Amino acid sequence: MKHKIPAWLVGLACIAQLAFGSLAHAQAYPSRAIKLVVPYAAGGLPDTVARILAKSLGDTLGQAVYVDNRPGAGGSVAASTILQSPADGYTLLVTDGPMLSITPLINKKITYDAANDFVPISLVGKAPLFLAVNANVKANTLEELVALAKAKPGGLNYGSAGNGSIHHLTMEAMNASLGISMTHIPFRGSAVSVPAMIGGQVDMVFASPPSLMGFVKSGQARLLATNSTTRSPLAPQMPALAEKIPGFDFAFTVAVLAKTGTPKQVISKINAEINKIVKVPEVIEQLRTAGVDPVGGSPEQLARALSAEKAQVTDAAARAQLKAE
Numbered sequence: 001m002k003h004k005i006p007a008w009l010v011g012l013a014c015i016a017q018l019a020f021g022s023l024a025h026a027q028a029y030p031s032r033a034i035k036l037v038v039p040y041a042a043g044g045l046p047d048t049v050a051r052i053l054a055k056s057l058g059d060t061l062g063q064a065v066y067v068d069n070r071p072g073a074g075g076s077v078a079a080s081t082i083l084q085s086p087a088d089g090y091t092l093l094v095t096d097g098p099m100l101s102i103t104p105l106i107n108k109k110i111t112y113d114a115a116n117d118f119v120p121i122s123l124v125g126k127a128p129l130f131l132a133v134n135a136n137v138k139a140n141t142l143e144e145l146v147a148l149a150k151a152k153p154g155g156l157n158y159g160s161a162g163n164g165s166i167h168h169l170t171m172e173a174m175n176a177s178l179g180i181s182m183t184h185i186p187f188r189g190s191a192v193s194v195p196a197m198i199g200g201q202v203d204m205v206f207a208s209p210p211s212l213m214g215f216v217k218s219g220q221a222r223l224l225a226t227n228s229t230t231r232s233p234l235a236p237q238m239p240a241l242a243e244k245i246p247g248f249d250f251a252f253t254v255a256v257l258a259k260t261g262t263p264k265q266v267i268s269k270i271n272a273e274i275n276k277i278v279k280v281p282e283v284i285e286q287l288r289t290a291g292v293d294p295v296g297g298s299p300e301q302l303a304r305a306l307s308a309e310k311a312q313v314t315d316a317a318a319r320a321q322l323k324a325e
Contacts, residue, residue, distance in 0.1 A: 039078035089266035
């Protein structure tokens, strides 16, 4: 005699099977190689960070982790790579905050929605920029520079990595906060603006520590401040602009994100691994050498950091009268 299995028992078995399947999927991740997509060419800061992470994640996860550089179109090429891949955690984005905060303000042609297409995984670190002046500028401190600028309104100039770059917006925000005026001279990247400052074509720049320290040691340039909220371990003797301008923070984020819809278990796993990695002494040294202060933290902390960064640069872009093109 056959006994009919109650419907509720069949339903319970299905639920259990689904739950077991989801758990097995979470425990199995990763079961194959993970790709870290970088929206810039090899050699830049996000690329360097991605390669540091790739090695460490590969060691801890037991799977190959490799970097895929997809520069171009204001991050759209990299974004397309992410968005055309499944939301399964095997294709992740390693980028800087400016791609998500500045680029949407100045580039009408981008094909991604920075606010909705990606979900945060982890804040790897913050990358401060340092205010450096040519050795011939008659200012040894930030206070002396401000006094000099006020005595010669528009008489000083500064170079940047281009219109709308974080270097440009940092200087515009600083000038507005301190009530000073300088002439902006944009260049095509820090690789051009820093030598221009050393050669005396411009009086000062904001730039990353690796591009400046050699010139500082040789006496060709002086550091006056950093654009972060606190002093950077990269140069702890340099005051943070926030000491003079409360709340000032233009040190940009370097972060890992995933396609919206990626399972929370996967996000939690990668987040936990990155938080361990950024506490390893060898990794800390590598990141600081690259110009990054390691941070770590939860996905929620990254979301707040990106939101704050967007608010800062949006205000600075308005002051600089930047328009999307």
